[in-house]
Amino acid sequence: MDAMMPDSKALFFDRQEVRSAVEREAAIFHALPGLLRHALDNAPGMAAHLEGVEPDQVTSRSALSALPALDLDALLVLQAAEPPFGGLVATPIGRLARVLAGSRGQLVPEGARVDYWRFARAFFAAGVRRADLVWNALPHHLGALAAMAETGARALSCTVVPAGPGIDPPRMDAIRQMRPSVFVGDVPTLEALLDELGQAQPFRCALLVGDVPDPAFLVAASAIHAVETFYVYATEEIGLIAYETNAHEGLVVDESVIVELIAPGGDAPVADGDEGRIVVTAFNPDFPLVRLHTGDRARAILGESPCGRTNLRITPPSGAATAGGKG
Incomplete structure (x- = not known):
């Protein structure tokens, strides 16, 4: 499910963004049994969690919805019982590029692939290109999200300033001197x-990660400061x-995740337009x-985006687990 880096003049990050829904579903559920088999064979914790699952039979959303879900608390319990990763990682630690730490104390593996966390797609959609200087204000000390953003920006050949949060004089001087866009x-x-x-x-655009912004702030950022904002939902x-x-x-x-919106208290998909719990399957072999279960909720937005991208659209998430401090 990896993508090639786009041409800087392209309208879309890759062709996957504009394929038909039928083509996308066929590709996803052709690849899913291989991911499941890989997890069963190489991640003992996930194998135990999916005990009895026959990967070759999981070729539709209905079949996927019958699989047991994993919540964030269970992930923490597994990691505590069998450190460092609770048997959920399919790659030996010596073959990983980095080990990151989440805000709840969970450990997160990162492999060596370009744009490992796929943030380049979000940067590209915000108009970020090779000449841009990126001010990365996410926490960097073991911080998973800062690393995710950096790999995405670097995949587009942007230069990154690992600034971290804060507005102390050294940071202000650096912004005034470098003028990141x-x-x-x-x-x-x-x-x-x-x-x-x-x-x-100096900022032309801002990618906002964490709690969903207040609409009044977005209006002020655009009207007063001429900053176009783009919300990024990541965990x-x-x-x-x-x-x-x-x-x-x-x-x-x-394009490299499957998002399900499921009803509270069950695994049935919600009706169109209803709010559901966000459940995600990631095509990450490591x-x-x-x-x-992300702990967040959202609604599906019917129809294709006016920007031309054809994948499912959702409302900004609500809940207790949006990335940026709460997990």
Whole structure:
């Protein structure tokens, strides 16, 4: 499910973004049995969780919905019982590029693939290109999200400033000297920077990770500071799940995950337009998480995005587990 890096003049990150729904579903459920078999053969914790599952029979959304889900608390319990990864990682630790830490103390493996967490797709949709200088204001000390954002920006050949959060004098001096064009971080940090910098702020666009921004802040960022904002929905275990495009009509689901919106108290999909719990399966051979409950909720948005991307769109998530401090 990996993608080639796009040409800087392309309208879309890759062809996957504009394929038909029928083609996308066929490709996803052709690949899913292989992911499940890989997890069963190489991740003993996931094999125990999926005991009795026959991968070759999981070729549809209804078959996927019959598999047991894994919640975030269970992941933490497994990691505590069998450190470091609870048997959920299919790659020996010596073959990983980095081990990151989540905000709840969970450990997250990162392999050596380019754009490992797929953030480049979100950057590209926000208009970020090779010449941009990216101010990465996410926490860096063992921080999973900061690493995820950096790998995405670097995949587009952007230069990254690993700034971390804060508005102390050294950071302000660095911004004024370097004039980065792209911000990535949470709303409080961006708001503080814009208040401090005023009309001298250099950012053209901002990718916001964490709690969903207040609409009033987005209006002010655009009207007063001329910063176009793009919300990115990611978690510390999955990486990119969905992202905002220049259409600003919901979030487009990433091409390397399967998102299910399921009813409270069960595994049945919700009716169109109803709010459901977000369950994600990630096509990550190192960390093959199958049906992870994110702890968030969202609604599906019917129809294709005006930007031309054809994947499922969802509303910005609500709940207790959005990335950016709560997991």
